[in-house]
Amino acid sequence: MVCSAAERKEETGLTTILYAGAVLGVLGIVFGLVLNFAGKKFRVEVDERIEKVRACLGGANCGACGYPGCDGFAEAVVRGDAKPNGCAPAGEKGAAEIARIMGVEAQPTERLVARVLCQGRDGIAISRYNYDGYRSCIVAAGIAGGPKSCRFACIGLGDCMDHCAFGAISMVGGLAHIDEKKCAGCGACAENCPRGAIRMLPVSQSVVVRCRNRDTAREARAVCMNACIGCGRCKRECTYDAITIQDGCAHIDPAKCTRCGACEKVCPCRCITNASAQPEGQAAV
Numbered sequence: 001m002v003c004s005a006a007e008r009k010e011e012t013g014l015t016t017i018l019y020a021g022a023v024l025g026v027l028g029i030v031f032g033l034v035l036n037f038a039g040k041k042f043r044v045e046v047d048e049r050i051e052k053v054r055a056c057l058g059g060a061n062c063g064a065c066g067y068p069g070c071d072g073f074a075e076a077v078v079r080g081d082a083k084p085n086g087c088a089p090a091g092e093k094g095a096a097e098i099a100r101i102m103g104v105e106a107q108p109t110e111r112l113v114a115r116v117l118c119q120g121r122d123g124i125a126i127s128r129y130n131y132d133g134y135r136s137c138i139v140a141a142g143i144a145g146g147p148k149s150c151r152f153a154c155i156g157l158g159d160c161m162d163h164c165a166f167g168a169i170s171m172v173g174g175l176a177h178i179d180e181k182k183c184a185g186c187g188a189c190a191e192n193c194p195r196g197a198i199r200m201l202p203v204s205q206s207v208v209v210r211c212r213n214r215d216t217a218r219e220a221r222a223v224c225m226n227a228c229i230g231c232g233r234c235k236r237e238c239t240y241d242a243i244t245i246q247d248g249c250a251h252i253d254p255a256k257c258t259r260c261g262a263c264e265k266v267c268p269c270r271c272i273t274n275a276s277a278q279p280e281g282q283a284a285v
Contacts, residue, residue: 049101050074056097058089060165062186077102085109089166089184110202112185114160114168114178118197119210119226119271120153121173126223131157141194149223152212154197160189180275205254206276207264214247221269228271234263 053074061069065086067076076082077098085095085107092109099106131140131147137155140146146155156174168182169189176198178189190198201208209228213220217229230248242256243263250272252263264272 047078049078052101053077053098056090056094056101057087058094058166058184058186060089060184060186062089062165062184062188064088064186064188083107088112088186091184110204112187112200113180113183113203113275114185114187114189114198115201115208115210115275116154116176116178116198117208117210117212118152118154118175118195119273120148120150120224121156121175123173124225125150125153125174138194146195150213150220150227152195152197152214153224154193155195159192159194160198163188163192202254205257207252207257207259207261207272207274209250209252209272211249211269211271214249216248220248226269226271228269231268233266233268234272237262237266 050071051074054070057070057073059070063069065073065076065082065088067073067082070087073082073087077084077086084098084102084104085092087094087098088111090098091111095109096106126149127147128149129144129147131143133139133143135157137146137157137159140155140157145151146153148155154175156171156176158169158171158176160176161169161171165186165188166182166184168179168184170177170179176189178198180203185200187200190196190200197212211220211224211226211228213224213227215223217231220227221229228249230245230250232245232250234250235243235245239262240256240258240260242253242258244251244253250263252272259274259276261274264274
């Protein structure tokens with residue numbers, strides 16, 4: 001049987017395709033075997049405890065533990081470089097589970113929460129100018145010290161809120177409000193407050209002076225209606241000797257404070273508040 005030139009060309013093309021497919025198939029098998037061998041030969045053993053520890057963490061990658069994210073902290077715990085209770089968002093339950101995974105005894109730790117030591121909301125703190133620039137506390141603080149006259153006040157433009165991975169912060173009336181039920185205690189808000197108006201405190205330290213003004217009483221009162229004026233009424237009312245007046249501002253010793261609320265009741269400036277007495281999910285105003 002005599003094949004035409006067109007048929008021979010078609011057969012040649014088909015043979016070429018089959019040959020190329022066979023070559024590629026063989027190469028695929030060879031490369032697969034090589035990769036499989038290399039994977040076994042150079043495999044890095046990963047401690048299964050790392051994944052278990054990682055599953056107990058908050059997952060925010062906030063870096064509050066001092067390590068590059070949750071993976072870095074989990075690896076550090078397994079290496080023995082970090083303590084099981086080093087992740088604040090994990091809380092006591094997470095720390096206990098990590099300690100169990102690592103086969104060590106869980107160390108009791110008190111939960112930390114962020115608290116705003118300022119009550120200079122709009123209408124209470126005096127403004128020296130209307131800020132209409134880029135919405136950033138750091139930027140605003142660089143312009144004549146910020147829009148509020150008090151140099152200790154919360155600027156209120158939300159840098160803390162932007163850095164909170166847990167949605168625990170809202171801005172109300174030019175002042176940061178922290179929902180302690182949502183706060184994981186990572187400290188990102190405190191680190192990013194240019195005024196240092198947010199502090200990380202033990203949750204049991206509920207009675208706090210929400211003012212840090214160190215100016216004279218007249219100067220403090222001139223810039224904020226809720227400023228502590230160091231009058232000493234709280235100190236005189238406290239029967240546990242838990243309050244002192246330092247640099248014109250009241251200070252409460254948490255070791256002596258019984259949270260009776262007597263100081264809060266007599267404060268004429270309403271700058272002493274009891275967080276445990278506030279409605280759930282709200283901060284003192």
